[in-house]
Amino acid sequence: MKAAEDFYLPEGLPIPVPEADGLSAPFQAGLREGRLILQCCGACHRFQWGPEWICHRCHSFDMRWKSVAPVGTLYSWTRIWHPTHAALQSRGPYLAVIVELAQADNVRMVGNLIGDVHQVPQIGSPVHGVFEQHETDPPYGLLHWVVP
Numbered sequence: 001m002k003a004a005e006d007f008y009l010p011e012g013l014p015i016p017v018p019e020a021d022g023l024s025a026p027f028q029a030g031l032r033e034g035r036l037i038l039q040c041c042g043a044c045h046r047f048q049w050g051p052e053w054i055c056h057r058c059h060s061f062d063m064r065w066k067s068v069a070p071v072g073t074l075y076s077w078t079r080i081w082h083p084t085h086a087a088l089q090s091r092g093p094y095l096a097v098i099v100e101l102a103q104a105d106n107v108r109m110v111g112n113l114i115g116d117v118h119q120v121p122q123i124g125s126p127v128h129g130v131f132e133q134h135e136t137d138p139p140y141g142l143l144h145w146v147v148p
Helices: 025-032
Strands: 036-041 063-068 071-080 094-101 107-113 126-134 140-146
Touching (some): 025 036, 025 140
Antiparallel strands (some): 071 126
């Protein structure tokens, strides 16, 4: 078990859980297993994020979940100086990024960029995902991003 200071995100933040309707349960389960799982339409075979009951492109209800490599390109970023939650009071600044996943139809995901908080990330840089596991009740996983 890791010590609390070894986690990128501190204790005290709300635990990410699937919505009451269970729509994002496969995504959350994938993170817990150290895998990135995204929705892919069974009709047009296109990926999408965030999870929906219907395809954003062809309006099919045949949504499936597929594993994709947690690698992408830095699309945008911002340095956050003012914490958005009380548990983050001593954790600023931190970097929030938008990552574009070329292997998944260029869907974009928001996440944290770990490493030097004073780095100046370069748009277009390759990034890869790192998973952070929490053995809480319930257990959960998080996906962060790193510039190699």
